[in-house]
Amino acid sequence: MSRRDELRKVQAGRLSAQRAPKATQVKAEKICGLCSNYSEGAFSGEGAGSCRILKVKSDISADPPKYDLESTDGYQTMNLMDAGKCQYYEKMSFVDKDGTECSDPRYRRSMRQMQD
Amino acid sequence: MTAEAARNLESVEDLEKKQQWWWVAEKTRSRRLDYLRKAIWKKGAIGGLYNPGVKVDLEFGLLAMESWNAAQVLADPKVIQFAKHLAHYLDNKTIFITDHAQLVGYVGSLPHTVFWDPTMGEMLNEEIYNDSTAIPEPVEESIKTVAELCDFWAGKTMQSEILPTFDIEDMMKVMSGAVGWGLPMSRTGYSGKDYEYLMTGKRAFQDILDELNQKIEEADYRIHNETPTPEILDLYDKIDCWEAMTIMLEAGMRHAKRYARLARTLAEQFEADSTRREELLLVAETCEQVPAKPPRSLQESLQYDLFIQLFSRTEAVEGAWPSRPDYYHGPYYQKDVNEKKRLTEQAAIDLVGEFLIRAAEVGQYKPRWTKEGLQGIDGTWVWTLGGVNKDGSDACNDLTIAFMKAARQVRVANPTFALRWHPEVRDEVMREAFECIRHGLGYPSIRNDPVLIENAMFWHGHPVEEARTWLHQACMSPAPTTKHGFQPMRMASATANCAKIIEYVFTRGFDKTVNMQMGALTDDPRKFMDFEEVKTAWSAQMESIFGLLVRVVNRGRATAPKTCPRPYLSAISERSVETGMDVCDPSLSRGNAWITGFTWVENADSLAAVKKLVFDDKKYTMDQLCDALEADWEGHEAMRLDFVNNAPKWGNDDDYVDDIMVWCLRDVARFSKEMKCPSGNNWPLLPENVSGNIHYANMVGALPNGRRLGDALYDGGISPGPGLDKKGPTAVLKSCGKINHVEDGRAFLLNQRLSPSQLAGEKGFTMWKAYLKTWADLGLDHVQFNMVSDETLRAAQSDPEKYQEVIVRVAGYSAHFVDISRKTQDNIIQRTVQGIG
Ligand code: SF4
Numbered sequence: 001m002s003r004r005d006e007l008r009k010v011q012a013g014r015l016s017a018q019r020a021p022k023a024t025q026v027k028a029e030k031i032c033g034l035c036s037n038y039s040e041g042a043f044s045g046e047g048a049g050s051c052r053i054l055k056v057k058s059d060i061s062a063d064p065p066k067y068d069l070e071s072t073d074g075y076q077t078m079n080l081m082d083a084g085k086c087q088y089y090e091k092m093s094f095v096d097k098d099g100t101e102c103s104d105p106r107y108r109r110s111m112r113q114m115q116d
Numbered sequence: 117m118t119a120e121a122a123r124n125l126e127s128v129e130d131l132e133k134k135q136q137w138w139w140v141a142e143k144t145r146s147r148r149l150d151y152l153r154k155a156i157w158k159k160g161a162i163g164g165l166y167n168p169g170v171k172v173d174l175e176f177g178l179l180a181m182e183s184w185n186a187a188q189v190l191a192d193p194k195v196i197q198f199a200k201h202l203a204h205y206l207d208n209k210t211i212f213i214t215d216h217a218q219l220v221g222y223v224g225s226l227p228h229t230v231f232w233d234p235t236m237g238e239m240l241n242e243e244i245y246n247d248s249t250a251i252p253e254p255v256e257e258s259i260k261t262v263a264e265l266c267d268f269w270a271g272k273t274m275q276s277e278i279l280p281t282f283d284i285e286d287m288m289k290v291m292s293g294a295v296g297w298g299l300p301m302s303r304t305g306y307s308g309k310d311y312e313y314l315m316t317g318k319r320a321f322q323d324i325l326d327e328l329n330q331k332i333e334e335a336d337y338r339i340h341n342e343t344p345t346p347e348i349l350d351l352y353d354k355i356d357c358w359e360a361m362t363i364m365l366e367a368g369m370r371h372a373k374r375y376a377r378l379a380r381t382l383a384e385q386f387e388a389d390s391t392r393r394e395e396l397l398l399v400a401e402t403c404e405q406v407p408a409k410p411p412r413s414l415q416e417s418l419q420y421d422l423f424i425q426l427f428s429r430t431e432a433v434e435g436a437w438p439s440r441p442d443y444y445h446g447p448y449y450q451k452d453v454n455e456k457k458r459l460t461e462q463a464a465i466d467l468v469g470e471f472l473i474r475a476a477e478v479g480q481y482k483p484r485w486t487k488e489g490l491q492g493i494d495g496t497w498v499w500t501l502g503g504v505n506k507d508g509s510d511a512c513n514d515l516t517i518a519f520m521k522a523a524r525q526v527r528v529a530n531p532t533f534a535l536r537w538h539p540e541v542r543d544e545v546m547r548e549a550f551e552c553i554r555h556g557l558g559y560p561s562i563r564n565d566p567v568l569i570e571n572a573m574f575w576h577g578h579p580v581e582e583a584r585t586w587l588h589q590a591c592m593s594p595a596p597t598t599k600h601g602f603q604p605m606r607m608a609s610a611t612a613n614c615a616k617i618i619e620y621v622f623t624r625g626f627d628k629t630v631n632m633q634m635g636a637l638t639d640d641p642r643k644f645m646d647f648e649e650v651k652t653a654w655s656a657q658m659e660s661i662f663g664l665l666v667r668v669v670n671r672g673r674a675t676a677p678k679t680c681p682r683p684y685l686s687a688i689s690e691r692s693v694e695t696g697m698d699v700c701d702p703s704l705s706r707g708n709a710w711i712t713g714f715t716w717v718e719n720a721d722s723l724a725a726v727k728k729l730v731f732d733d734k735k736y737t738m739d740q741l742c743d744a745l746e747a748d749w750e751g752h753e754a755m756r757l758d759f760v761n762n763a764p765k766w767g768n769d770d771d772y773v774d775d776i777m778v779w780c781l782r783d784v785a786r787f788s789k790e791m792k793c794p795s796g797n798n799w800p801l802l803p804e805n806v807s808g809n810i811h812y813a814n815m816v817g818a819l820p821n822g823r824r825l826g827d828a829l830y831d832g833g834i835s836p837g838p839g840l841d842k843k844g845p846t847a848v849l850k851s852c853g854k855i856n857h858v859e860d861g862r863a864f865l866l867n868q869r870l871s872p873s874q875l876a877g878e879k880g881f882t883m884w885k886a887y888l889k890t891w892a893d894l895g896l897d898h899v900q901f902n903m904v905s906d907e908t909l910r911a912a913q914s915d916p917e918k919y920q921e922v923i924v925r926v927a928g929y930s931a932h933f934v935d936i937s938r939k940t941q942d943n944i945i946q947r948t949v950q951g952i953g
Binding site for chain 1: 238239240241242243245246247248251259263266267270271279284285287288291292293294297483484485626628629630631632633811812815
């Protein structure tokens with residue numbers, strides 16, 4: 001996969017997250033947004049982020065999941081991505097959910113779907 | 117006795133003595149102004165969330181969906197289709213007039229709503245869908261509507277339109293948000309206006325409309341009667357563009373007439389109070405006059421301005437409000453108050469105060485990164501006061517003073533002012549500015565007019581008469597208000613998170629937050645043998661970050677006329693009316709681009725620390741430093757403290773680090789002249805921060821100045837790190853004076869905290885003026901002051917209810933202290949309070 005192809009895959013992941021019909025966005029029990037390996041960029045208000053461990057050619061929704069640990073760029077994923085099959089999932093606990101502070105995990109805490 | 121009752125018993129003098137200026141304002145302003153001020157719904161976010169009760173406005177989305185569906189049966193060119201959407205909205209949106217209002221118009225449909233245009237981008241739409249607080253009542257139903265709007269616009273937005281026009285690698289890097297801000301669209305950013313065309317009383321919408329219709333007629337005639345040539349080919353697009361402009365102007369005039377009708381109906385059928393009835397009839401008369409015809413009075417002039425801004429904010433999400441209100445409205449104040457005596461000074465101040473309130477209540481839903489970066493405000497409305505006329509004479513007038521008096525009475529945090537200081541500014545004007553600062557407003561900031569006029573000529577070649585018209589395009593950057601000099605769109609994407617430059621020197625360009633190779637793949641820092649190698653890597657990372665942002669904005673600007681036309685802004689710009697080309701077309705503009713440099717000073721302090729402790733003193737090796745940074749200094753605390761305490765820091769008049777700062781700026785200035793905007797002009801750097809230092813705290817890794825991931829970054833511009841300027845205010849000024857404020861960059865933000873008790877009374881004013889003299893003699897271009905004591909700020913942290921009205925200067929803008937996140941509050945308190953004199 002060329003670097004441009006890699007990046008197209010990253011972009012496709014992000015755009016499909018933005019364009020997915022809302023009715024299909026349901027919160028599974030294990031999701032990337034609850035995993036301590038999940039990282040958000042400054043623009044991630046729409047719910048997109050990347051994985052600190054898995055690389056771009058990974059696909060945790062495939063059966064069996066594909067794990068790429070070698071490529072350069074990180075695996076593009078979403079807060080609400082079903083992580084039920086991901087063997088690297090590590091549950092994190094939120095310290096607080098007060099979205100009026102600016103700190104990590106910045107977007108997840110105040111996200112409507114993540115409220116108890 | 118309640119606290120409120122106790123306060124009511126206190127005299128104005130007692131409250132002044134206690135420096136509780138917000139209660140002084142409340143007690144001294146008129147009842148009308150007091151009502152209007154208290155009726156504002158604050159639209160700035162606290163951290164990343166809106167204030168309770170502020171809700172997203174769904175009306176535009178629903179009306180746009182309606183007009184989109186209707187448009188599918190017509191074969192309109194894109195620009196006309198877009199203009200029709202906007203016109204449909206203006207014709208059908210909910211309008212209202214609040215009690216006591218004499219100025220009308222609101223960007224959303226209700227006072228507590230923030231405007232949302234779902235045609236803008238999926239990223240924003242998703243964020244609104246995810247928002248836990250701003251969905252309007254009834255929530256369940258509204259979520260369904262938001263979902264419907266998101267689904268409807270998915271794949272059809274401006275964002276979807278522009279993305280394929282960019283290089284995939286560049287766009288992915290920008291969308292990561294690690295190094296830059298926002299998408300390069302001409303419908304989000306800072307829109308200047310051609311005020312010399314529009315606000316000098318020579319013409320208004322109807323005059324422009326007549327001219328446009330004539331142009332369409334002539335072009336139409338040429339198409340059908342002249343020999344076909346390539347020149348004729350251009351006319352098809354021009355006619356479309358002109359036609360779209362006419363749609364917008366007509367819609368604007370109809371919208372104003374709706375207000376006129378509403379005001380007249382309220383007056384004639386519902387209002388029992390005779391004074392209020394007269395006021396409403398005057399509102400009706402005003403809206404019948406403007407924007408169709410030029411204003412005749414101060415009220416009409418201010419209302420005209422509000423309509424101009426309202427329509428522009430319907431067309432685009434505007435993060436700034438470039439304005440020079442005393443200059444353009446001043447002649448009407450002069451006529452009404454001084455010549456014809458139609459208004460008393462106090463009535464004029466009330467009107468000006470209401471004008472500030474109308475600006476303060478504007479709210480457009482912003483993505484979270486903007487909410488965090490501009491905590492407490494909706495955008496940077498930094499209005500320009502003072503300065504000079506085109507012939508160089510003093511431009512300050514009685515309205516300059518009235519604006520500052522009104523500001524102290526209404527105490528809004530947005531808009532704020534920046535005063536163009538020059539040696540001829542009268543003491544009376546300086547006194548008003550000082551009073552605003554002493555009353556804790558944090559504004560006006562003071563700008564060095566002669567330096568900035570020269571700077572505008574140096575970097576962008578604006579002729580001197582045009583440079584002298586300059587206003588603030590956003591917080592800091594000057595832009596003229598002339599036909600070819602004004603800047604219709606500054607895309608905020610060229611806002612660099614500069615601390616990444618030094619971070620990437622140590623990660624070889626890999627960004628660990630967004631997990632991407634973002635910067636240049638520079639040499640392994642562990643093998644650097646001398647400081648020159650560090651500097652070489654720094655230069656390469658600087659060029660890769662700035663180059664990326666400039667490439668993307670250049671591309672965005674070049675394609676904007678086709679992908680994101682601005683028919684309304686074009687209609688009020690001489691160059692577009694004349695040529696039939698979109699206002700953002702780079703060929704019509706002289707170019708006034710700049711790169712905003714967030715988190716800049718960390719570079720100088722970090723480089724100085726590496727030079728001193730690794731290469732000069734040889735106390736640590738590069739290997740050790742790389743290990744410590746990789747571990748986010750964890751397990752290396754003694755070493756970290758060494759880097760914090762025993763390396764020279766910017767702002768102490770120490771050549772060791774100051775020379776490094778100047779070297780960094782000059783290296784950027786070199787590259788700024790190599791990069792060109794689509795108009796062929798330069799790309800200078802402008803270090804300043806807003807509250808990006810807090811927003812980026814979790815995006816910037818460990819740095820050699822001892823900072824850890826998550827620590828607040830410095831408050832920015834060329835301000836020293838909080839608490840690190842230990843040698844007093846003159847040393848700060850001397851460090852900053854080593855920078856050439858004309859040739860080393862576009863402008864340089866400097867925050868200073870001064871002691872309110874030290875600066876009390878006449879003595880305080882004299883001391884402040886002496887400070888400004890040193891500042892001016894050293895050739896600095898900017899300074900802004902916080903004059904609120906630690907005691908008040910700490911009290912406001914523990915008892916926010918009681919201190920709702922305390923305002924602070926953040927960086928480039930002001931905000932109510934209770935409306936900014938705790939981390940930002942702490943960062944402001946940590947800034948050194950300088951004793952002067
Ligand atoms: S669940 Fe898996 S893919 Fe998702 S963030 Fe965690 S480790 Fe990465």
